[in-house]
Amino acid sequence: MRYTEARMMPIAELDEGTVDFRANYDGTLEEPxxxxxxxxxxxxxxxxxxxxxxxxxxxxxxxxxxxxxxxxxxxxxxxxxxxxxxxxxxxxxxxxxxxxxxxxxxxxxxxxxxxxLRVRATWDVEKLARGEWRIAIRELPPGVSTAHILAEIETLSNPQPKGDGKKTALTPEQQALKNTMLAQIDTVRDESGKTHAVRVVIEPKSRNQDPDTLIQFLLAHTALETNASVNLTxxxxxxxxxxxxxxxxxxxxxxFRIQTVRRRSQFRLGKALARIHILEGRLRVLLDIDAVIRVIREADDPKADLMTHFALSEIQADDILEIRLRQLGRLAGIELEKELADKREIAESLNALLRDKTLLRNTIAAELADDAAKYGENLRTRIDTDTPKTSQNAAASMLDEPVTVIVSKKGWLRSRSGHNVDLNTLTFKDGDTLLAVFTARTVDHLALLDHTGRTYSIPVTQIPGGRGDGIPASSQADIQNG
Structure with missing residues (x-):
């Protein structure tokens, strides 16, 4: 009561003695x-x-x-x-x-x-004019919203520097993810609304890109694919x-359901027997209404005299005293006999249900089947157990394009797109010069060897481009002292 409220739907059964009630937290009300x-x-x-x-x-x-x-x-x-x-x-x-x-x-x-359990979003690749295409995400994993996905993509595209405040440069991983996002995605927008409950549209930079490669990258780095915990406590x-x-x-x-239906049946049986008792009393006095009127008019204690004269119980006598005389007329008598027959039939079926465990179970099964037919819905989550899992290294395999890697003698690394790089345009820090130029692809790794024989591997996608002097190799690999 202090925290929430529950509004019962028609599928609930709270009014037929099916469960126990107890005092609520302050003792002013009863609650199930x-x-x-x-x-x-x-x-x-x-x-x-x-x-x-x-x-x-x-x-x-x-x-x-x-x-x-x-x-x-x-x-x-x-x-x-x-x-x-x-x-x-x-x-x-x-x-x-x-x-x-x-x-x-x-x-x-x-x-x-x-x-x-691993749950993945659902999407469509929509074909557009002139070979263009876009990805439309139409279903999301549990607990994931469109705003969350847009925020994750924005973070990948425009990451914030990590550190203690003194260093403002992005980490190599942040830079690599940023480069990948900017090279692959042109526009992301949320088109969810009345027409589509969920619709996130992703437009690529180029129509020549592979849609599967783009979506695999997003699955690896956003909540488009996530875990759903199971803890059945x-x-x-x-x-x-x-x-x-x-x-x-x-x-x-x-x-629990068997106990509930048994209690419900006992409650209904009690109501039926109580009604049968009342109807039997009314039919008994119906045969001599004049005597009923005379007893009520002349007796000092009409209730006691009715019980004695017609062999009624106290409950039946109270009922006779409370009803109107017209309810004991000839037409009312026919209705009473019909209702009494119906109630006896109901009581007999309820007694049989309570005596026969098999009949009780069959009744419960039939009710369950009716509920499934009335309230059931088709599956919403598709089970694709044959779907390959997303690699967390999807970023490394995202781009497969030509690139030139430039290494200076003091160990500074940078890259340029393509293989036709004019080396005469390269500039270096004071006292530093060119050591090596490698024509490679973005899916490659640069291998460094120190004088002790240790080897260090740096993904080419982590080597920044642009017109600057690059970054030191020591920021990309844990190079031993000396």
Missing amino acids: ATLPARLPFLLLNGASGIAVGMATEVPPHNLREITDACIRIVENPKITDDAILACIPGPDFPGGGRLISSPESIRHAYLTGRGS MLDLDGKAPCAPLAHILRQWVN
């Missing part, structure tokens, strides 16, 4: 101790939270898949864990995306209650909070 969920909503909606000494990360799932698993448990309590997991290939996130973790990883997370029927396997959680919920 548990909610009599017709479906395991914790697994359907997911949950994320941190408590004292524990945390939980429950991914959301598809209603039809979870319901199918529950029906199988209801129909066969001895079903194996593997048979249950066969119904649930993986989570189903509301934002869609693609789950690219292996089946073994997903199964391990479900069997142990802990794991980490939740309260069980004993009030404890273990990290439980998925199959165990579903079995616990099925047991």
Whole structure:
């Protein structure tokens, strides 16, 4: 009450004695101790939270898949864990995306209650006029927003220097990523709105680029591909909070559902029997309404005399005294007999349900199937377990273009685009001159050897271009003293 409110949907059953109620935090109201969920909503909606000494990360799932698993448990309590997991290939996130973790990883997370799943965005390569193209991202991993993606791309394109404030130069990695971003991406914009819930458009610098190479770079360096944690810690029927396997959680919920339906049936049976008792009393006095009127008019204690004269219970006598006489007319008598027959039929079916465990389980399974048909939705998250994982070195393989690497005698490194570099235009710091010029490609590495025989490898993409003097090799490799 102090933190949130819950508005029950039609799928809830809170008014038929299905759960216990207790006093709320200040004792002024009654609140349900548990909610009599017709479906395991914790697994359907997911949950994320941190408590004292524990945390939980429950991914959301598809209603039809979870319901199918529950029906199988209801129909066969001895079903194996593997048979249950066969119904649930993986989570189903509301934002869609693609789950690219292996089946073994997903199964391990479900069997142990802990794991980490890899989720990737969904995109289309849209063809434009004159061979132009662009990438349109239409689904994002859970917890990732379009603003977050745009901020990450902006950080890569315009990084802030790292250090203690004295050094203002970018690190080699920052510079390399910046060069790659600026060489590959021309425009990024968010076109999300009423037409498209998610739409981030990325336009390349050149139509001759490879779309797959560009998207692989973004997957490696942005949240377009991220991990979704699995930590199935939740309260069980004993009030404890273990990290439980998925199959165990579903079995616990099925047991809870059986208790809920049993209590609901007992509540409905009690209501039906109470109504039958009232109707039987009304039909009993219907045969002699004149006597009822005379007793009420002449008796000092009409209630007691009605109970004695017509063999009524106290509840039946109170009902007779409270109803209007016209409710005991001939037409009302026909309606009473019809209602009494209906209530007796309901009571008989409820008694049979409470006596027969198989019938009770069949009823629960039928309700689950109805809910799945009424509330179920198609899968939003596609499971692509055959998708190759993104390499974190995607930046190094991003560009494959000609480049000239220039090394000075004092160990300063720089690069120029292309192989036709006019060496006469090169300038050096005082006391420094040209040592070597290498025609290479951006996917290559520059190898340095010191006088002790140690070898140092520097990716060419980390060597800055521009018209300056470059950077010292010692800033790119941990060269030993001397």
